Amino acid sequence: MNTWRLDTWLTYRPEDFLMFSEPVYWQMIQTHNALFWPAHILTMLAGLGVLVVLGNPAGFARFRPGLLIAGPLAASWMLAGFGFLGLSYASINWAAEWLIPLFVFQGVLILLGRTDFGVGVPSGIAAVLGFGLLAYALAGYPLLAPLAGRPVAAAEVFGVAPDPTVIGTLGVLLIARSSLKRRTAPLSLALAISIVWCGVSWITLDTMNTWESWSPAVAALVALIGWSLPNAVSTGGTPKASRSGRAADRPAAR
Amino acid sequence: MTKHRSKPVSRRTLLAGSAGAALTALLPKAGWTDQTTTPSLRTIPSSGARIPAVGLGSWITFNVGDSPVLRAQCAEVMDAFFKAGGKMIDSSPMYGSAQSVIGDGLRALGRTDTVFSADKVWISDTDDGPDQIADSRALWQVPKFDLLQVHNLVGWEGHLRTLFEMKQSGHLSCVGLTTSHGRRHQDLAEIMAREPIDFVQLTYNVRDRAAADRLLPLAQDRGIAVIVNRPFRRGGLTQPLEGQPLPDWAGEVGADTWAQLLLKFILAHPAVTTAIPATTKPHHAVENLAASTGPVLDADLSRRLISQVESLT
Numbered sequence: 001m002n003t004w005r006l007d008t009w010l011t012y013r014p015e016d017f018l019m020f021s022e023p024v025y026w027q028m029i030q031t032h033n034a035l036f037w038p039a040h041i042l043t044m045l046a047g048l049g050v051l052v053v054l055g056n057p058a059g060f061a062r063f064r065p066g067l068l069i070a071g072p073l074a075a076s077w078m079l080a081g082f083g084f085l086g087l088s089y090a091s092i093n094w095a096a097e098w099l100i101p102l103f104v105f106q107g108v109l110i111l112l113g114r115t116d117f118g119v120g121v122p123s124g125i126a127a128v129l130g131f132g133l134l135a136y137a138l139a140g141y142p143l144l145a146p147l148a149g150r151p152v153a154a155a156e157v158f159g160v161a162p163d164p165t166v167i168g169t170l171g172v173l174l175i176a177r178s179s180l181k182r183r184t185a186p187l188s189l190a191l192a193i194s195i196v197w198c199g200v201s202w203i204t205l206d207t208m209n210t211w212e213s214w215s216p217a218v219a220a221l222v223a224l225i226g227w228s229l230p231n232a233v234s235t236g237g238t239p240k241a242s243r244s245g246r247a248a249d250r251p252a253a254r
Numbered sequence: 255m256t257k258h259r260s261k262p263v264s265r266r267t268l269l270a271g272s273a274g275a276a277l278t279a280l281l282p283k284a285g286w287t288d289q290t291t292t293p294s295l296r297t298i299p300s301s302g303a304r305i306p307a308v309g310l311g312s313w314i315t316f317n318v319g320d321s322p323v324l325r326a327q328c329a330e331v332m333d334a335f336f337k338a339g340g341k342m343i344d345s346s347p348m349y350g351s352a353q354s355v356i357g358d359g360l361r362a363l364g365r366t367d368t369v370f371s372a373d374k375v376w377i378s379d380t381d382d383g384p385d386q387i388a389d390s391r392a393l394w395q396v397p398k399f400d401l402l403q404v405h406n407l408v409g410w411e412g413h414l415r416t417l418f419e420m421k422q423s424g425h426l427s428c429v430g431l432t433t434s435h436g437r438r439h440q441d442l443a444e445i446m447a448r449e450p451i452d453f454v455q456l457t458y459n460v461r462d463r464a465a466a467d468r469l470l471p472l473a474q475d476r477g478i479a480v481i482v483n484r485p486f487r488r489g490g491l492t493q494p495l496e497g498q499p500l501p502d503w504a505g506e507v508g509a510d511t512w513a514q515l516l517l518k519f520i521l522a523h524p525a526v527t528t529a530i531p532a533t534t535k536p537h538h539a540v541e542n543l544a545a546s547t548g549p550v551l552d553a554d555l556s557r558r559l560i561s562q563v564e565s566l567t
């Protein structure tokens with residue numbers, strides 16, 4: 001008699017794995033916010049800083065723009081991993097602990113791929129989609145809680161909660177990719193990890209029957225579309241080169 | 255896996271906490287405090303001990319994390335449950351923070367001796383079973399478990415050995431196994447036929463009746479007590495029935511609500527020892543316990559209930 005049986009596993013549905021109720025989930029986020037306040041101000045400022053550097057990498061050429069982008073982004077993943085997953089989410093979902101290594105790995109990956117960020121002036125549709133995602137993660141996502149009738153204290157903020165952090169990262173990856181000649185391995189892997197989280201979040205929110213479940217799903221879809229578009233650089237876009245790009249990936253300097 | 259150790263909540267904290275106080279203020283309005291009917295008792299065949307025919311589940315409802323407000327609300331449910339004569343609470347290391355919520359509630363309410371503690375072992379490496387059981391016991395804050403069940407038959411052979419040893423050495427009263435959603439009935443039947451277990455836990459309700467084919471008669475034959483989980487299909491039965499008129503015969507069997515009728519259906523099976531609905535509401539805990547009193551459904555009423563519920567859900 002086997003303990004593990006495929007025919008038994010096939011009878012399971014997502015709701016069989018959801019171990020908390022919707023009010024408890026939102027309450028957990030509110031409690032987490034109280035625990036980390038006022039770190040939100042710093043993480044939001046860090047996110048805005050990333051946005052500014054991405055918009056004008058040449059203006060930050062003296063300060064290694066790749067690191068200025070990758071540093072705060074990697075730190076946000078670490079904070080969301082150890083802080084949100086480890087300290088708060090794990091209190092209602094033991095499986096959250098299993099995902100901490102993924103968040104740490106993503107942080108390290110982003111740091112390793114730092115030279116792929118801020119390489120040139122973003123251009124093309126991928127960049128537009130990327131800026132849209134990043135702006136949504138920073139300014140739009142925190143509004144979902146009050147829009148859904150939950151207190152502002154339960155808002156999900158970039159760098160503190162995983163969903164806006166991941167959606168913001170998708171934006172950053174699209175922007176970075178728009179100014180590179182080809183899709184690099186660290187960025188592709190970072191995109192894949194972000195998409196995996198969007199999937200996890202979408203299934204969780206959808207199983208709880210919350211209308212916000214569209215948010216990670218649409219963000220992942222937008223990112224995949226942007227990622228698969230032909231590269232603006234290789235198809236005649238004219239991004240400016242910065243000093244931080246690797247020779248192989250940098251667009252030709254004008 | 256998270257070992258959920260939160261700061262213990264004292265009774266004073268619970269009752270002084272804003273939600274605790276608010277909820278306490280609401281309780282008399284809900285009317286459950288007036289209900290004094292003692293629940294009917296059923297016998298555990300292997301020991302002869304008697305327990306109330308309705309217990310309390312904790313999947314999802316008691317997994318509320320660290321929020322003191324929500325933990326206080328769970329304690330209010332437990333308080334109402336015990337005051338109405340309830341005893342068995344069922345949990346598992348799989349249920350997130352539920353074990354520590356129960357443990358803190360029991361201690362704050364002074365009910366560590368009243369409770370019939372039914373927990374589970376749920377870990378695939380059976381060598382780790384004793385450690386998991388020790389962690390669970392620390393979270394429940396009880397001197398020993400009344401019942402430990404192998405959750406969903408995971409590693410059942412190794413875990414049963416551990417549990418039988420614990421029972422023999424006096425560190426455990428009863429041994430059991432669980433399944434749900436109609437899964438692995440064949441495997442469970444084989445184990446029931448040959449292992450000296452005290453309890454099985456399975457799903458049986460108005461819509462999920464497969465257990466009545468083989469497992470319930472087998473339990474009766476073998477003298478195994480039966481705990482029924484998912485009596486309301488995790489709300490999938492109670493929600494659509496909300497607001498629907500009760501059958502005109504409901505009063506004859508002493509049922510005031512659909513939930514009570516659904517429980518009466520389960521308890522009508524002679525093999526069933528106890529049903530363990532989960533709830534977030536103190537008045538539901540009381541209402542559920544009250545369903546064990548009064549007449550049980552006869553075969554004809556059971557059939558009529560099945561067809562009515564099938565047409566409405």
Ligand SMILES: NC(=O)c1ccc[n+]([C@@H]2O[C@H](COP(=O)([O-])OP(=O)(O)OC[C@H]3O[C@@H](n4cnc5c(N)ncnc54)[C@H](OP(=O)(O)O)[C@@H]3O)[C@@H](O)[C@H]2O)c1
Binds near residue numbers: 312315532
């Ligand atoms: N494999 C296993 O070992 C296994 C599997 C499944 C379940 N279980 C055990 O069985 C327990 C019960 O199963 P379950 O939690 O899945 O679901 P359940 O008890 O069938 O249903 C729980 C739902 O019923 C509602 N409810 C409870 N009393 C009510 C009443 N009087 N009137 C109206 N609605 C009422 C609750 O809502 P309110 O909060 O609004 O009252 C809750 O949403 C679990 O908690 C767990 O302990 C074990």
